[in-house]
Amino acid sequence: MANAGKPDWSGCPTRYAAGIVGDKWCFLLLRDVLLHDKRTYRAFLASPEGISTNILANRLSKLEALGMFTREPDPRKASSVCYFPTQKAKDFLPALLSMMVWATRYDEVTEAPPSFAESFKEDPDGTIAWYEAKMDRVDQALRSS
Amino acid sequence: MANAGKPDWSGCPTRYAAGIVGDKWCFLLLRDVLLHDKRTYRAFLASPEGISTNILANRLSKLEALGMFTREPDPRKASSVCYFPTQKAKDFLPALLSMMVWATRYDEVTEAPPSFAESFKEDPDGTIAWYEAKMDRVDQALRSS
DNA sequence: TAACTACACTTGCATATTGCAAGCGCCTTG
DNA sequence: CAAGGCGCTTGCAATATGCAAGTGTAGTTA
Numbered sequence: 001m002a003n004a005g006k007p008d009w010s011g012c013p014t015r016y017a018a019g020i021v022g023d024k025w026c027f028l029l030l031r032d033v034l035l036h037d038k039r040t041y042r043a044f045l046a047s048p049e050g051i052s053t054n055i056l057a058n059r060l061s062k063l064e065a066l067g068m069f070t071r072e073p074d075p076r077k078a079s080s081v082c083y084f085p086t087q088k089a090k091d092f093l094p095a096l097l098s099m100m101v102w103a104t105r106y107d108e109v110t111e112a113p114p115s116f117a118e119s120f121k122e123d124p125d126g127t128i129a130w131y132e133a134k135m136d137r138v139d140q141a142l143r144s145s
Numbered sequence: 146m147a148n149a150g151k152p153d154w155s156g157c158p159t160r161y162a163a164g165i166v167g168d169k170w171c172f173l174l175l176r177d178v179l180l181h182d183k184r185t186y187r188a189f190l191a192s193p194e195g196i197s198t199n200i201l202a203n204r205l206s207k208l209e210a211l212g213m214f215t216r217e218p219d220p221r222k223a224s225s226v227c228y229f230p231t232q233k234a235k236d237f238l239p240a241l242l243s244m245m246v247w248a249t250r251y252d253e254v255t256e257a258p259p260s261f262a263e264s265f266k267e268d269p270d271g272t273i274a275w276y277e278a279k280m281d282r283v284d285q286a287l288r289s290s
Numbered sequence: 291t292a293a294c295t296a297c298a299c300t301t302g303c304a305t306a307t308t309g310c311a312a313g314c315g316c317c318t319t320g
Numbered sequence: 321c322a323a324g325g326c327g328c329t330t331g332c333a334a335t336a337t338g339c340a341a342g343t344g345t346a347g348t349t350a
Contacts, residue, residue: 107155
C-alpha cells in the first residue's frame with residue numbers, strides 16, 4: 001500500500017498530512033465526500049478519474065481505519081453501504097479549499113470559476129460554513145430516509 | 146511514476162492539486178523547501194523520512210517540470226546545485242499551513258506546539274507572511290553569496 | 291599532476307503497489 | 321426461483337519503489 005498509514009508518520013504535521021493526503025486516491029475520495037456529496041462505493045467508482053475497484057476498497061478501509069470515514073448500512077436499502085465523513089474529515093475542508101484556490105490560480109485550464117477563489121478570499125469562514133452546511137444537509141437527509 | 150504529472154489531471158482544482166501534492170514525496174519536498182529552508186540534493190536526502198536517491202532525482206525533475214522549483218548552480222560552489230521555490234511553490238504555503246493546523250489537531254503525538262495552530266488561527270496572513278519573509282531571506286542570502 | 295573527495299545523479303535488481311478484468315456472495319426484485 | 325445490482329475479492333501483468341552500488345564531473349590535496 002501507499003504505506004504511511006500510521007506508524008512513525010506521526011509527529012511532524014506535514015508528514016502526518018502526507019501520510020493521508022499524500023496519496024492521490026485518498027485525496028480524491030476526500031474531495032468526493034466533502035464537495036461532491038458522494039457517499040457510496042458506486043458513486044466513488046463513477047468519478048471521472050477512474051479508480052479501480054480493488055484500490056477503492058483498499059482506500060476506503062484505510063480512510064475508515066484513519067477515522068476519516070464511517071461505514072454504515074444505507075438507510076435506503078439495507079443491503080447497500082454508505083460512507084460518511086467524520087468530524088476529522090470535515091475539518092479538512094479549509095485545507096482542501098486552500099489547495100483549490102492555489103490550483104485555480106495555477107492550472108491554466110481550470111474549470112473553477114474565478115468567483116470561487118474570490119469568495120473564498122473575501123470570506124473564508126463563510127465559504128467553509130457554506131460547504132459544511134451543504135454536507136450536513138446531505139448526511140441528515142440520507143440518514144433519516 | 147506517480148503519474149498525474151500533466152495530462153488530463155488539469156481542470157478540476159482538486160485533481161490538479163492531487164496530481165502534484167497527492168504524492169507523499171513531492172509533498173515532503175515542498176515542506177522541506179517552504180518550511181525547513183532546504184535547497185540542496187544532500188539536504189533533501191537527509192530528511193528523516195529517508196527518501197531514496199533515485200526517487201529524489203525523479204521528484205526533483207518532476208517538480209521542476211511543474212514549475213515549482215528552479216534548478217540553479219550553487220553560488221557558493223559552482224559545481225553544486227540549488228533548488229529554489231518558484232512563486233507557484235511559495236503560493237502553496239497557505240494550503241500547507243492549513244493542512245498542518247488540521248494535522249496538529251488530529252495527530253495524537255504531534256510535535257507541533259499548540260501555539261502554532263493558535264497563531265495561525267488568530268492571524269493567518271501574518272503567519273503566512275512570516276514564513277514567506279523567512280524564505281525570502283534564505284534565498285536572498287544564498288543567491289548573493 | 292596524479293590520487294582523492296564531494297556531489298548529483300544513474301543503474302540494476304528484488305519487492306511492493308497498481309490497473310484491469312473477471313468472479314463471488316449476498317440481498318432484492320420480478 | 322431466475323436475474324440483476326451491489327460491494328467487494330482474486331489473479332495476473334505492468335509499473336513504481338527501495339536499496340545498494342556505480343558513474344561522471346569538479347574541485348582539492350599531496
